[in-house]
Amino acid sequence: MRPSMHKFVDLSQHFPDARKAVERKQDFLEIDAPFDKRDCERQSSRCEQCAVPFCQTFCPVGNDIPDWLMLCAEGEWRDAWERLSAINALPEICGRICPQDRLCEGNCVLERSGHGTVTIGAVEKTLTEHAFHEGWVQPLRPRRERSAKVAIVGSGPAGLSAALRLREVGYQVRVFEAQDRAGGLMIYGIPNFKLDKHVVERRVRWLQESGVDVTLNCRIGKDKSFASLRAEYDVVLIATGVYDARTLSLEGEEGEGMLAAFPYLKHSDRIYLGDSVEAQEQQRWSAAGRRVVVLGGGDTAMDCVRTAQRQGAKSVLCLYRRDRDSMPGSRREVQKAEEEGVVFRFLMRPTALLQRKQARTKKTTANGTVFEVEGVRVQKMRMGAKGKDGRTTALPVEGEEEEVPCDCVIKALGFEAEDLPALFDEPALPTTEWGTLRVEKPDMQSALEGVFAAGDIVRGASLVVWAVREGMDAARGIDAALEGRAAKKTNEGQHDVS
Numbered sequence: 075m076r077p078s079m080h081k082f083v084d085l086s087q088h089f090p091d092a093r094k095a096v097e098r099k100q101d102f103l104e105i106d107a108p109f110d111k112r113d114c115e116r117q118s119s120r121c122e123q124c125a126v127p128f129c130q131t132f133c134p135v136g137n138d139i140p141d142w143l144m145l146c147a148e149g150e151w152r153d154a155w156e157r158l159s160a161i162n163a164l165p166e167i168c169g170r171i172c173p174q175d176r177l178c179e180g181n182c183v184l185e186r187s188g189h190g191t192v193t194i195g196a197v198e199k200t201l202t203e204h205a206f207h208e209g210w211v212q213p214l215r216p217r218r219e220r221s222a223k224v225a226i227v228g229s230g231p232a233g234l235s236a237a238l239r240l241r242e243v244g245y246q247v248r249v250f251e252a253q254d255r256a257g258g259l260m261i262y263g264i265p266n267f268k269l270d271k272h273v274v275e276r277r278v279r280w281l282q283e284s285g286v287d288v289t290l291n292c293r294i295g296k297d298k299s300f301a302s303l304r305a306e307y308d309v310v311l312i313a314t315g316v317y318d319a320r321t322l323s324l325e326g327e328e329g330e331g332m333l334a335a336f337p338y339l340k341h342s343d344r345i346y347l348g349d350s351v352e353a354q355e356q357q358r359w360s361a362a363g364r365r366v367v368v369l370g371g372g373d374t375a376m377d378c379v380r381t382a383q384r385q386g387a388k389s390v391l392c393l394y395r396r397d398r399d400s401m402p403g404s405r406r407e408v409q410k411a412e413e414e415g416v417v418f419r420f421l422m423r424p425t426a427l428l429q430r431k432q433a434r435t436k437k438t439t440a441n442g443t444v445f446e447v448e449g450v451r452v453q454k455m456r457m458g459a460k461g462k463d464g465r466t467t468a469l470p471v472e473g474e475e476e477e478v479p480c481d482c483v484i485k486a487l488g489f490e491a492e493d494l495p496a497l498f499d500e501p502a503l504p505t506t507e508w509g510t511l512r513v514e515k516p517d518m519q520s521a522l523e524g525v526f527a528a529g530d531i532v533r534g535a536s537l538v539v540w541a542v543r544e545g546m547d548a549a550r551g552i553d554a555a556l557e558g559r560a561a562k563k564t565n566e567g568q569h570d571v572s
């Protein structure tokens with residue numbers, strides 16, 4: 075046993091200081107500071123150094139957590155960071171926004187034995203911030219340049235992680251991004267109070283300094299064809315995420331005051347990033363002064379409720395059709411939202427949107443009537459038996475309905491895959507029954523020659539850390555395929571000569 079470790083017996087768990095709810099709900103700044111150096115080392119020293127570390131098993135990228143905790147506890151910060159970044163392409167991001175309570179920390183034996191988990195995510199964030207601060211994160215200089223060209227479609231965590239790993243070994247990489255900024259949902263979607271935009275921008279800048287080319291405002295399938303991409307590049311990696319928002323299928327969904335989560339969050343991000351947004355648009359997408367109802371119970375819903383609070387909503391109510399235990403997102407995010415004044419009501423399923431005719435605006439529905447939402451009718455539910463997917467189904471309680479008044483409804487019901495074969499005009503692109511792309515794991519290669527895929531477009535809406543994992547897997551698969559191709563060419567050449 076290393077004397078530096080196992081300090082959990084005497085040293086209690088401590089998270090970095092979070093700003094108080096009353097203060098933090100006034101702005102969009104991150105709510106947790108990193109640890110100071112001494113605290114980081116002390117908290118790392120609580121690790122029990124398990125022979126079979128469950129934290130590592132439950133970390134999607136397989137971070138060797140006990141090793142870098144030990145190095146950190148012993149003051150070997152540079153070694154700790156090198157260990158960490160050799161396995162995780164985006165540790166500064168995962169340390170901030172992984173739902174650690176469901177992954178590494180939730181499975182730490184100290185948590186399970188009542189001592190309180192080692193604060194792994196906070197150490198990961200602190201270590202990486204320290205590495206950037208000390209100038210250890212220098213642009214990549216591959217040992218040899220390779221001529222093979224890889225096109226990556228989408229600059230979210232899957233695309234960026236793949237770009238990083240491919241550039242590391244010398245490939246010529248270009249990322250094509252439909253939006254005007256790179257970063258995927260990390261830049262337009264996940265709010266600044268969870269993940270500071272400058273952290274994402276810093277990583278993108280670093281990749282560009284490392285030789286990765288980024289083409290913005292280029293939607294493959296519209297601004298450039300998928301076929302031309304395949305013709306120009308040796309390999310194409312599709313990492314486009316999932317953006318087809320689920321709907322309520324209720325009358326009045328297009329009415330005034332009805333907002334979809336992704337454009338709502340994107341508008342808020344754009345304002346935070348300093349873009350000029352027309353006053354009318356700002357007003358349309360702002361929760362300021364409104365009684366807001368958010369429908370949904372996942373990460374997106376939590377980001378919407380907390381954004382609405384920060385925009386100065388009169389009240390924010392989250393309605394979820396199942397019970398609290400069935401919420402798919404991080405428990406900690408729910409707790410933070412409650413601290414910030416969000417009210418949750420569980421076992422409530424919307425059945426109708428209540429609307430009044432609206433004279434002021436020019437917006438009309440297909441049949442010419444102008445509507446403005448003024449409430450949601452909800453059906454009370456109860457939890458029933460477990461379904462085939464292992465989740466408990468929610469069942470209606472007959473005769474129990476109520477009306478919830480509001481001025482604005484934000485729909486955060488989740489996302490599905492868009493029809494990529496149609497959008498890319500490539501019917502042979504193999505898909506699953508859910509519309510996601512079908513690939514062989516772990517190489518992430520599709521049945522189409524030279525086409526790989528990674529991230530949400532393969533898994534369905536998931537987590538940043540899974541996108542990172544699949545981006546890195548795809549990079550390995552692409553490298554193996556290109557190496558294989560190169561070896562085949564050499565062998566054929568030798569054969570021809572003989």
Ligand SMILES: Cc1cc2nc3c(=O)[nH]c(=O)nc-3n(C[C@H](O)[C@H](O)[C@H](O)COP(=O)(O)OP(=O)(O)OC[C@H]3O[C@@H](n4cnc5c(N)ncnc54)[C@H](O)[C@@H]3O)c2cc1C
Pocket residue numbers: 171172173227228229230231232233250251252253257258259260263264268292293294295313314315316339373374377528529530531535536537538539541
């Ligand atoms: C609001 C919200 C909050 C979330 N919070 C968390 C969280 O706290 N923690 C967590 O781990 N996960 C969270 N997630 C999930 C996480 O963001 C995703 O799982 C992750 O970003 C998926 O990565 P990706 O690279 O596959 O796709 P994305 O991040 O979606 O990136 C895909 C990129 O591809 C681009 N693109 C799409 N089509 C094209 C095209 N045809 N041509 C060119 N570019 C294209 C898109 O513009 C986008 O930039 C959240 C998701 C949402 C919506």
Ligand code: SF4
Pocket residue numbers: 132133134135136137139162168169172174177178179194195198539
């Ligand atoms: S990547 Fe995520 S799950 Fe893995 S150790 Fe870091 S915070 Fe935990």
